[in-house]
Amino acid sequence: MKFIYRCYQLFIAAPILLILTIVTAFSVTIGCTLLDASWWSYYPGRWWSRAFIRVLLLPVHIRGREHMDPRQSYIIIPNHQGAFDIFLVYGFLGRHFKWMMKKELRDMPLIGKACESAGFIFVDQKGGPKALSETHARARAVLQDGMSLVVFPEGARTWDGRMRRFKRGAFQLADELQLPLLPVTINGSFDVLPRSRGMNFVTWHPLSLTIHTPIQPRGTGVEDEHAMMQQAFDVINGSLTTQPSAPPSGTYNPED
Secondary structure (H helix, E strand, O other): OHHHHHHHHHHHHHHHHHHHHHHHHHHHHHHHHHOOHHHHOOHHHHHHHHHHHHHOOOOEEEEOHHHOOOOOOOEEEEOOOOOHHHHHHHHHOOOOEEEEEEHHHHHOOOHHHHHHHOOOEEEOOOOHHHHHHHHHHHHHHHOOOOOEEEOOOOOOOOOOOOOOOEOOHHHHHHHHHOOOEEEEEEEOHHHHOOHHHOOOOOOOOOEEEEEOOOEOOOOOOHHHHHHHHHHHHHHHHHOOOOOOOOOOOOOEOOOO
């Protein structure tokens, strides 16, 4: 069965997904430039993400959509298990949002330009206070009228399936803007395609997305920010279906 599934990926799924990716990237770039940027920045990417998972025959289970208020802007914080997190969140969260992503992704052929045209926020993680201030300014402009922002608080994919330490960026933003955090637990993405395997054959495995009750700001200041960070880590980590034998890698590093 494993051999058959790999043949299917190589000869059927890969050509289909390559064509879909090219078409989606061009449609987002052109649509956001010439037409309704709000619509074209979200729906083609959503359909592409759903198609990516469906073509690869991966089952998806969603829980907790009732926790989202369509009129409320959120800072959405999923754990980051693997490459398929993008498709799972984009395709199945059911929420219009913008991505916050590393600036290096801007250099990806076609996709980087599409992300820029869609108004996603590129983060210079080595840019210092000035870059952070500019990122927060762009985020403030995005988080209006029910629009949300997705940030991976770990900053990068896990190597071993355990959650990495949280970085402060998303929590600083929530504290500054007094917006609720929406914790999301992703399960299965690490099993489908872990970071250590690179862009290789995927393994068939169910995927799930659990949307938790929003975490409301408790006040302002570093202590409140750290309290939200700890609560978010505990909520997301507590819903992981496969816990590693080693102890968790920690919540956050105050120096990050």
